[in-house]
Amino acid sequence: MTSITNEYNLQEELVVFARNQDLLTTTERGVTTANGTFSYTSGAPTFTLANTKVFNIRYVTVAGATVSAYRDFLPNYNSGTFTLTATPSNPSTVIARYDYGTDDTVYSELPREIVDRLHLPRLMVRCLTGQTEEFALGAGSNITDRMITFQVWATTVKKVNNVVTNIRTAIIENKKNFYNTPFMKINSITPLQQSIGPEPEILSKAVDCDARFIVERV
C-alpha cells in the first residue's frame, strides 16, 4: 500500500504546532482560546466548533483521555470541525480546546499587503525544499528529508531573539512528537536581517530545521 505524505497536512501540522506552542502569545496573534464540549451518543463522530474562524485546535479529549491530531482525530480548519477516527463509546464527553478570531499572525507565508509594523511580530512556518532517496532493496520504499523554516519578523532585537528561543525550545522538546515527520532537528539560525531606512526597523531571523526520516512505502 502506498503511503505518501500529504503535503497539505504536513504544512497544516507545522503551522498549528507553531500556534499551539505559543511561539507568539495569543494576545500577539489576536486570537481567543475557547473550549468546545460535546456529548456523543450516536452517529458520525464529527463535531462542529461554536466559533467559525478556528485557527488551531490545541487538544481534544475523549472521556478524559487526550487524543492525537491526525491519528485519533482529523481537524478541518476550513469548516471549523473535527472528526474522531474511532467511534467513541456511548455516551462520551468530547472536549476540544481551540483558538479562534478574525485573523492570525502565525501563517505559512510571508506578510502581505495587509501587514505593516503595527501587525508585528509575525511568524511564518513553511517547507522550503526537500530531497527523496530510494530506501530499500527492490525500490519498495523511499526516504525524504525536508527543510523546514520558522521565520519571525518583529520591531525589536529582543522580541526576535525571544521568539527564536521559543522556536528552538519547542522544536527540541517536541522533536519526536510530529505526526507527518518522525524527527525534527534544528539545522541553523540565520543572521539578523533588518530593513533599511528610517526607524523603526523591521527585524527578522529564521530558524532552519531538518525534518528527517520520512519513509514512504510505494
Add this chain to the structure above:
Amino acid sequence: MVKLEKGLESLLITDKVMNEIKDFNVKKAKYFCPEDSGDLKKSIKGEVNGNEIIVGSNSKYAAHVEYGTERMILAHGPHDPLNPVKNWKAKSDRGDQGTPQQMPFLRPAQYITQKNISKFIPKKILMKVNVVLK
C-alpha cells in the same frame, strides 16, 4: 554569503572535490533563484577557501529576496535602492509564483548540497576507509 559547513576530514577532500561541491551548490542556487531580469541569478558565485565553500551573491537585494522584504521596501518609498524587489514576480522554471514574496534560494541550495556531499567523495577513497574500519 552562505558558508558550507566543514563536514569531512580534510584528508578526503581534494581541491577537485571541493570545486565539484561548490559547482553543485552554485547550480542548485541558480535553480532555486527566482528570475525577473536574470541579474540575481547571474550574480550567484562560489569560491573555495581552504576547507570552506562560500556560495552567495553580491547583489544588493539578494538577502532581501532570501529573507523577505516586501513590507520593508514598500515602507521606504519609490527611491529606495532595493525598489526592484517591490514588483518582483518570479518567472523561474518552477512556475510563476505570482505575487511578490520571500523566495529563498541560497539556503535550500545549501541544504540540498549538504544532503549530497558524500556523493562527491571518490569511491576509491571510501573503499579505503572501509578497509581501515574493518
